[in-house]
Amino acid sequence: MNRNKKIIRNLAVSFIAFTCTTLLVGLTMILIVEKTLFSATFLNKAAHQSDYYSELTKQINTQIQDFGLGSGIPAEVLKDSVSSQQVQKDFEQYTTQAYYGNTLTIEKEPFLTQIKAPVMAYAKDQKQSLTAESEVAISNFAERSYEAYSDFIKLPFLPTLGQKIQLFASNLTLFKVVLGSSFVLLLMLIIYLLHWWWHRLIRHLSFVFGGGGLMLIIIPALILASGMIDRISITSKPLYQLLTTYLTNSLMAFIVVGGAFLMASALSAIFSQIRRKFS
Template sequence: MSIKLNADQNPMMKHIISWILSFFLSLFLFLLSCAALFQATVLSPSFLKEQIVKSNAAFYLTQDLKETFVSYGISSDFDEDFFNSALDETQVQSDLFGEVDQLYDPSAPQIDFDSFQNQMYQKLLKNVKERNIEVTDTVDGALQYLAQVCRESYQETVRIPLFSYASGTLQFLKKPILIATIGLAALALFVIVFLYFLRHKRSFCRYCIYACSGAALTLFVPWAVVVFSGKIEKIGITQKALYALMTTYTHQVLFFLLLMIGILVLMAVIFSIVYLVLEKKDCQRMFNNPSVKVF
């Protein structure tokens, strides 16, 4: 006897099993969305680089470095214009990207801070010579020391906070999250297939609507709490570059979360449309043949 056209001998048990499957499908869809979101944002170096560009982090860091270097230069008889021209925002952004590459892949090429120090020394030396100052051993030593101090400040500024801890954590999470994503996708597919063969097509669509709606609602609640609380802009970070990066990063993660919610809502809408079409067909069949029962 077909389970798509006839009721089982125990329809109540069938409904209970369907509700349980719908609950697990909703849970799997929720966890799958979280895992996919994690993969697309936190575990993606390209995502972090994109936020660095959007937040103008390199610009703010360059300004901070110029102010720091100018303070060094005042005590060493170098004017503000020199350090304003000695730093390149493009180089700062490139080195930030290098830090991101190392954050996600420890085997990536390291940033050559020695090269930065040498270039800074050459620029300092050139400036001294242009001012017709005699380059004695004492002056040369002072220039090398100033270049070293600038290099240390530069290295500290472009370094990602908690780099070693964050890198280790990302390396640890990369494989488990990937396995979890694949596993959750397989479980969700299994439940969908099982539910499809357990119920009539219209009932199958109804329980899928419940599952998709439940998962979307579960994701929407934390999204709404964070967005409407206004706490993103109230993050207690004083450094402009880090503040801009963190707020931009958080907003983009929330945007991706909203996309996940939209996908689940779209799935629920599609199932609803199919459900209404099937309901119309079933009603027509029952009208034409009253002996047919649909569950």
């Protein structure tokens, strides 16, 4: 092969390798976003990690106690109105439905009964007779508690996000097929052009994975290093911890996958040198 043909071949292979890198990054980004930001399971894991359920339970019980104090009910009577397990169950049901663009109504009657029970028991212990007026007051208190509980459980932005996710999800499969097929075809083309020089083929695969790894790592790493996520302005401490953990974990997923690509690149480079030495 003359010099000009070698130059053209090398330029062609380099361009194809760069295109493969771009396709690989695009496909990987879609898969990561699908498994993190588009996943209710990922959000619920972030809730566990950020201790969201216990912190939210404290806020809910404090709010119900405040309502009770306004109605003459001692705070001690309502200190354990809802449990962390109940909050977790309702929140996970809500997020699962919201990510599908649906709305979830928390069961009302069981909750009202749950709130009324300790108040009724307290009145009985105090030997207080329940009049029609006091029963109405207790019912109103339970209704207010239910509304407050529902507001705490539901994240206002999630249903809208879920609807957008469902609109975009219908195109995800097409994107994955197009990017994946294009990547495989170009990879096969590289193999065809370099199949006589295995050390060069492996070296170009090293470039593909190395470039992909760097693209996946750099921007998420810069965002994390800048502290941008930590500066999110949210007044609710549990919600702040949840969202910062959720976003941080999502960016870390890019970095972890990028790191795996860099490792694959390094191993390919080493193997390429070994092949070249013994070829």
